[in-house]
Amino acid sequence: MRKFGLIGYPLSHSFSKKYFANKFEKEGIADAQYELFPIAAISELPKLLSDNSDLVGLNVTIPYKEQVIAYLDVMDPKAEAIGAVNTIKIEGGKLTGYNTDYFGFKDSLLKFIGANGLPEKALILGTGGASKAVKAVLEDLGIEYKFVSREPAEGQLSYESIVSSPNHILSSLLIVNTTPLGMSPNEASLADLPYEQLTHDHLLYDLVYNPMKTAFMQKGIEAKCWVKNGLEMLHGQAEKSWEIWNG
Structure with missing residues (x-):
């Protein structure tokens, strides 16, 4: 039996186990199982691996997509360029890190807006590991972007600056939420933005998927x-992860 799983904290919101359980049943994959491993600190990873010697693949979610890099033996060039990892292949005692968020987001974004309707500018809410994959996709698609953060670094925007200057919202027709705001069970939380400045030309993409309609999305609706x-x-x-694990 090959074991796969997800590390992060907390994991009560995650659909990953259900997704892979359905996949294994649908495709008749009898030699694999997928488990959730909520670890309170990334330093718990070595013990998790030693306690589960049959692990051959892991997904990584909030808040460890950057922290996990220090525990890897090898980095896929794309993941290294992005600076975040959400998929680990375990083979021969070696841990190799990949970023499949990039592929998942890019394919989904292009289905959402179409290659011919790409906006010129975007705002990325949050600066965590998921935001780095979004940044890489926007760069490859030629979309200008600005990060928005509660504690902005140089070149980034604060939420206060978005509120005080309408031009940021009006000129950025794509807004991507990469923060956990609005995620179950804290479904009422959302980024502090001047939502009254949104127009019917705006595109709001929320990386959160539980609940299916977030407070951020509701503002857009x-x-x-x-x-x-x-x-x-x-x-x-997830499909890209499975491809990597079995490649």
């Missing part, structure tokens, strides 16, 4: 924007 959650991205990155 009320403004007659196009909205999308992260479920399709989850499926896309």
Whole structure:
């Protein structure tokens, strides 16, 4: 039996186990199982690996997509360029890190807006590991972007600056939420933005997929924007992970 799983904290929101259980049943894969491993600190990873010697693949979610890099033996060039890892292949005692969020987000974004309708500018809410994959996709698609953070670094925007200057929202027709705001069970939480400035030309993409309609998306719906959650991205990155683990 080959074991796969997900590390992160917390994991009560995750659909990954259900997704892979359905996949294994549907495709008649009898030699694999997928488990959730909520670890309170990334330093618990070595013990997790020693206690589960049959692990051959892991997915990585909030908040460890950057922290896990220190525990890897090898980095796929794309993941190294992005600076975040959400998939680990375990083979011969070696841990190799990949980023399948990139592929999941890119495919889903292009289905959402189409290659011919790409906006010129975007705002990326959050600066964690998931935001780095979004950044890489936008760069490859030629979309200008700005990060928005509660504690902005140089070249980034604060939420306060977005509120005080309408131009940021008006000129950035794609807004991508990469934060856990709105994720179950804290479904009412959302980024502090001037949502009244949204127009029907705006596209709101929320990487959160539980609940299916987040508070962020609801603000977009009320403004007659196009909205999308992260479920399709989850499926896309999961399939890419499976391809890597079995490649």
